[in-house]
Amino acid sequence: MVGEIDQSSDYAYVNGKKLRKGYTTGTCATAASVAAAQMILEQDLVERVLVRTASGQDVWMQVEDAWFDGDRARAAIRKDGGDDADATHGLLIYAYFRLDRKNTPITIEGGIGVGRITQKGMPLAVGMAAINPTPRRMIEESLRSLLGSDFGGHVEIVVPEGEEVAKLTYNSRLGIEGGISILGTTGIVNPMSEDSWKAAISLELSMLYQQGYRSVVLVPGNYGEAFVRKHFSISPHLIVNMSNFVGHILKEVQRIGFTKVLLVGHMGKFVKIAAGVFSTHSKDADARMETLVANLALLGAPLPLLREIDACLTTEAAGDLIEQAGYQHLYQVLVDKIQQRCLRLVKNRKPEVQIDVVLFASRTGYLASTEPLEYLQKEWQ
Numbered sequence: 001m002v003g004e005i006d007q008s009s010d011y012a013y014v015n016g017k018k019l020r021k022g023y024t025t026g027t028c029a030t031a032a033s034v035a036a037a038q039m040i041l042e043q044d045l046v047e048r049v050l051v052r053t054a055s056g057q058d059v060w061m062q063v064e065d066a067w068f069d070g071d072r073a074r075a076a077i078r079k080d081g082g083d084d085a086d087a088t089h090g091l092l093i094y095a096y097f098r099l100d101r102k103n104t105p106i107t108i109e110g111g112i113g114v115g116r117i118t119q120k121g122m123p124l125a126v127g128m129a130a131i132n133p134t135p136r137r138m139i140e141e142s143l144r145s146l147l148g149s150d151f152g153g154h155v156e157i158v159v160p161e162g163e164e165v166a167k168l169t170y171n172s173r174l175g176i177e178g179g180i181s182i183l184g185t186t187g188i189v190n191p192m193s194e195d196s197w198k199a200a201i202s203l204e205l206s207m208l209y210q211q212g213y214r215s216v217v218l219v220p221g222n223y224g225e226a227f228v229r230k231h232f233s234i235s236p237h238l239i240v241n242m243s244n245f246v247g248h249i250l251k252e253v254q255r256i257g258f259t260k261v262l263l264v265g266h267m268g269k270f271v272k273i274a275a276g277v278f279s280t281h282s283k284d285a286d287a288r289m290e291t292l293v294a295n296l297a298l299l300g301a302p303l304p305l306l307r308e309i310d311a312c313l314t315t316e317a318a319g320d321l322i323e324q325a326g327y328q329h330l331y332q333v334l335v336d337k338i339q340q341r342c343l344r345l346v347k348n349r350k351p352e353v354q355i356d357v358v359l360f361a362s363r364t365g366y367l368a369s370t371e372p373l374e375y376l377q378k379e380w381q
Contacts (some may be wrong), residue, residue: 113162247278
């Protein structure tokens with residue numbers, strides 16, 4: 001393990017599984033900064049460094065590619081995501097530190113592989129390096145604790161592979177260009193945690209709102225986004241990927257202040273919403289066939305068809321049977337129920353939110369919508 005913390009804090013239990021925790025890019029950047037400064041003060045190479053995370057845990061981390069020369073030093077920490085490894089797992093996070101032997105401030109900058117803020121709405125100003133406030137604070141506090149009040153210095157965080165890896169992250173949607181973000185509010189990565197994902201979506205929504213938008217298109221993934229791009233003349237940055245967090249994001253949309261929402265999704269995901277399931281990941285619920293069977297039964301479908309649908313493994317397979325039996329009007333029933341469920345979720349709160357829904361399938365394409373597709377295409381130009 002790259003870092004070592006108290007044994008009882010090394011792991012989290014998720015769904016009965018013992019999973020190893022990891023460390024944020026912010027913790028890695030802090031550790032690299034401390035290691036570089038320590039080498040200058042001691043004029044000796046450092047192999048391991050002790051750093052305190054934002055949540056107050058002490059962590060020993062292994063130093064790589066260490067170098068120093070007088071009042072300059074370089075150190076790298078390898079990002080370890082634990083059992084919740086993401087795109088940044090395994091990256092080397094470098095800190096280049098220059099000591100100032102005067103009572104000067106500690107300045108922090110981002111170099112190669114660290115993204116730049118290009119849009120308003122982030123917790124940092126446009127043009128700044130994407131080193132979030134908590135990592136900035138932890139780097140400065142850790143260095144100040146080490147240097148005392150007599151010295152200052154400048155630290156530059158560099159991630160050599162950051163620009164390429166950033167293409168696999170959410171950064172481009174947040175207007176962060178040229179590299180990854182240095183993140184972390186606690187400094188520890190909890191395995192299987194969805195909180196950071198939800199926070200990134202909320203941040204994207206907040207940015208759109210601050211830029212003056214009051215309407216947003218929500219899709220559960222790439223298929224939904226591709227459908228919108230093909231059938232609607234909508235600016236791509238108005239399309240927000242809500243993943244499986246339908247209920248949470250609808251509430252966030254309302255909290256932030258949006259008044260108009262278009263939900264566009266594949267039947268395999270959205271049919272669950274018709275049954276009142278607002279977290280659509282398979283680990284939380286799978287009511288797809290049950291919902292199809294129940295609504296087909298209400299439409300008078302014969303028992304043999306219901307049994308065939310119930311035995312299907314995918315909604316695409318069920319869709320073939322529904323089409324063969326001539327029950328395509330089921331899809332209008334479903335989108336209307338999805339709309340009703342969503343409106344019920346946000347009712348009695350302000351602002352009032354207008355919600356429309358478009359349902360599609362992979363093979364057959366468009367299935368149904370709460371308003372005619374041509375009307376929605378004009379309204380969402």
